[in-house]
Amino acid sequence: MTSVGMAPVSGLRDAGGTSLALDSLPDEMNDLKIRDEKEVEATIINGNGTETGHIIVTTIGGGRGGQRKQTISYMAERVIGQGSFGVVYQAKCLETGETVAIKKVLQDKRYKNRELQMMRLLDHPNVVSLKHCFFSTTEKDELFLNLVLEYVPETVHRVVRHNNKMNQRMPLIYVKLYMYQICRGLAYIHRSIGVCHRDIKPQNLLVNPHTHQLKLCDFGSAKVLVKGEPNISYICSRYYRAPELIFGATEYTTAIDIWSAGCVLAELLTGQPLFPGESGVDQLVEIIKILGTPTREEIKCMNPNYTEFKFPQIKAHPWHKVFHKRMPPEAVDLVSRLLQYSPHLRSSALDALIHPFFDELRDPNTRLPNGRFLPPLFNFKPHELKGVPVEVVRKLIPEHAKNQCTFLGRRSSHALRRAPSAAPPPSTGATTRGCSSATIFELPLRSTELPPTGDPPGLGLIRPAGTVLLREDGHIYLALPNP
DSSP states (O other), X not given: OOOOOBOOOOOOBOTTSOBOOOSOOOOOOOOOOOOOSSOOOOEEEEOOOOSTTOXXXXXXXXXXXXXXXXXXXXXXXXXXXXXXXXXXXXXXXXXXXXXXXXXXXXXXXXXXXXXXXXXXXXXXXXXXXXXXXXXXXXTTOOEEEEEEEEOOOEEHHHHHHHHHHTTXXXXXXXXXXXXXXXXXXXXXXXXXXXXXXXXXXXXXEEXXXXXXXXXXXXXXXXXXXXXXXXXXXXOSOGGGOOHHHHTTOSSOOTHHHHHHHHHHHHHHHHSSOSSOOSSHHHHHHHHHHHXXXXXXXXXXXXXXXXXXXXXXXXOOOOHHHXXXXXXXXXXXXHHHHHOOSSGGGSOOHHHHHTSGGGGGGGOTTOOOTTSOOOOOOOOOOGGGSTTOOHHHHHHHSOGGGGGGSTTTTTSOOBOOEEOTTOOOXXXXXXXXXXXXXXXXXXXXXXXXXXXSBSOOTTSOEEOOTTEEEEEEETTEEEEEEOO
């Protein structure tokens, strides 16, 4: 594999020869706490050791769901991560032999844990899954939340570091694979759940070294962003922090994750962080070295309070000069679309998925370097494609992979239109899921009450010519081309 990397960018100074810097940065703020009426059904156990060989016995089930109580024992094996949040250790379930990761976090008894609330919502092949949870106590009456997660052995950070030690660049097929799955995971949490991760970085991207499936992890900083509600700006690891956060913005969007993803892509391509700032101020310096001085309009998009600040005028470093000339132009183009000063100009995660950089992954003949098949990339669920225009769906899912989407089969979905004078009778209880070009209708009927094709009675729907109404799953119907 021909190695590709980043061309050197010289140090940046203003006309007077002094280092470029901002005069102030936002102070660190305490994270907001949230309360929730949703109860956490988890066992509290005594003892909190994570030493090798320590055995933790807990129970699952027996809650309001009517599940039978079941005792599960975990034997701690080794610590695999730690930080200000607490510790993550590898453990083995003694009943099944399954290896898991247990994240142990000191819990404030006054508040529900936001990460637990998030993890209970998430269900996606590119997001680490929560198996169950339990609380543990110590002799000091400290309460710890333990999240039992699926175990994924590697991180993108360690993979990049290994390649650097071997003096080689990551093969481009792996860059495409990892980045595609990052974008798909982000598209899911942004669009389907409304969650912003707020700490996308190589250390929080888990990789199975055998299948090369990637999963987002560590939702300890994640939050549902509500328009008009302020958020802390001192968030996200420095190298991957979006410029609006450096400017102290508090009403940011999920576009901060897109910036972080762009930084990760550049690092996968070069083996080194693109913006290695040594402080918050220096981080902005590193960004300006490449993107140039932000315009007044760009600053306004990031934080209107800084529009009057006088920045030294630095020209942007052309992207094709940032990377070595052997870098594929599609890779450079995608980086440039993710790393825009203006948050609203950054590509969305969904749009990134259909970028030409990933076309090789849609080729049915593409294989891993060892000849094995790629991990599943196109097994989209209905909620992932809700509201997505048909033309985008066609680009997302290649013809050969449509059998991975059981609700699509080998057909493309069409729009359903409601007749102008017709409305569903109240007795049907029909609800609409989705809008624009991919409307989905949901009926409160058992699957045995209607045949798999044909118009549900009383809905007053007009189907496009040459289509049939096909049941997708249970009560959900899609208008599909008549085969």
